[in-house]
Amino acid sequence: MINNLFEKIKIESRNAKFLYDGQKSQEIVVDNSFQRKYVWMLKHQVKLIETILMGFPIPEIYLWQQNTNPDTGETQFSIVDGQQRLGALIKFINNDFALSKVNLDDENKEVFGGKKFKDLEPEYKANLWKYSFSVRFIDDAVDRETIVKLFLKLNSTEFTLNPQELRNAQFDGLFLQLAEEIAGLDFWGKYQIFKDTDIRRMKDIQIISTLLIFLRKGIEEEYSQKNINQVYDLYNQSYDEKDEDKLLFKKVLEKLDEILLQDDKKVLLEIVKVKTHFYSLFTLIYFLVKSDKYTDFKKISLLLVEWFEAYKNSSTVVDSLKFTGLFEYKQANQEATQSKASRLKRFEKLKEYIVSYY
Structure with a gap:
């Protein structure tokens, strides 16, 4: 399955509104059977939102197609990689944290410093909703074992998984x-x-x-x-x-x-x-x-x-x-x-x- 995994993945652009609505409606979910708990600290969340507001690119999101409702056509997706990024996005839009000045670049401290989503100027709110994420959609034909291997590979660099987080991904019994x-x-x-x-x-x-x-x-x-x-x-x-x-x-x-x-x-x-x-x-x-x-x-x-x-x-x-x-x-x-x-x-x-x- 690993050898032809590339054929089972489609790369598409989706805006923040799509991802926010998907998590709110539970069409995009975290698979706790192999995902770790939320790890990012406030400084990481602030830097991500700053990057988005500046229009700079961020790493791709991986979504694994799961269940499709035969009557409505609605499909549920499991987050394979990107839980931290999507979590920070949702929390910011929900006004759960402010953009602390200490974690912002100097040129952005006055514009964004101390502000929650509700405090942003309309143009920045609109830009955030329209921000285009690169999303890799993985076909539901891909088996769970392959997904876990992909998850471990993607998480072998930044925020490296510790041994227990690796066990959480490998064992679900x-x-x-x-x-x-x-x-x-x-x-x-x-x-x-x-x-x-x-x-x-x-x-x-x-x-x-x-x-x-x-x-x-x-x-x-x-x-x-x-x-x-x-x-x-x-x-x-x-x-x-x-x-x-x-x-x-x-x-x-x-x-x-x-x-x-x-x-x-x-x-x-x-x-x-x-x-x-x-x-x-x-x-x-x-x-x-x-x-x-x-x-x-x-x-x-x-x-x-x-x-x-x-x-x-x-x-x-x-x-x-x-x-x-x-x-x-x-x-x-x-x-x-x-x-x-x-x-x-x-x-x-x-x-x-x-x-x-x-």
Whole structure:
């Protein structure tokens, strides 16, 4: 299919009005099964709109023909490439952002600076609506596998896809679905575990994926990108333990939430935002939940507060008898933090401390 793909693509010009109306009517849609989340920051959006208003060319838009209504003839198109450009166009026309002066060329600061679409002079509004986009229309005979390969190729340069965004394009099965479902839980937003930039670039999905891999394969599993890809492939079509893992994951988060709520000193609120600490806490709580012997989570919360207070304090406190394993925990948190040995060491020292003083 790749060899004759060129024959299945037609290049045509379409104005901004066509693209805006298409997205508004859902005739032009983002295919979330392989597209990444919206990535562009404000400065990128401003520069694109400035380019359009100046009448300069921008890269092509790729639309893949999908469903055609046999009665009306209306056809739906999926965005293969151009989500960022079309997203910025729609948001600007909807007055969702202004053209910040700091992101404009000097000669345009006075004309466009600080203005939303509604504030533009009529001639510039008209020019924006009439702006001609170069659109490549891909025939519906092209299969999804070829479309994904095209998408990955087009995104191999500017705003290069990170490993998780590549996985999102390559896999659309059960393992990814569970990771995305867990990412939608209230817990993450409640404690601001992930930054907006993490979510935009799907880093939250990757971290949740490593935690799911821990549930499936244990703490000694490697987390190289190659290994994560293999797990995605393994559980893409068949994932019999999906419901079991979902319930267990939620149980661990519920207990972590209980621990955080009982921390009157708020020591743990910053700790959980550090990914290495979060992983260590997750693996520890998993152990406590599975053992069924450690059910007093108020006491566990107090112990963890003491541990991480000592972690943040001077070495004299760290070296005290109660925190004999903290030095090794610190070392494992500073050197090769994602290695199997470091993850295992942090878990062991934290577990030894809780078990000893529970």
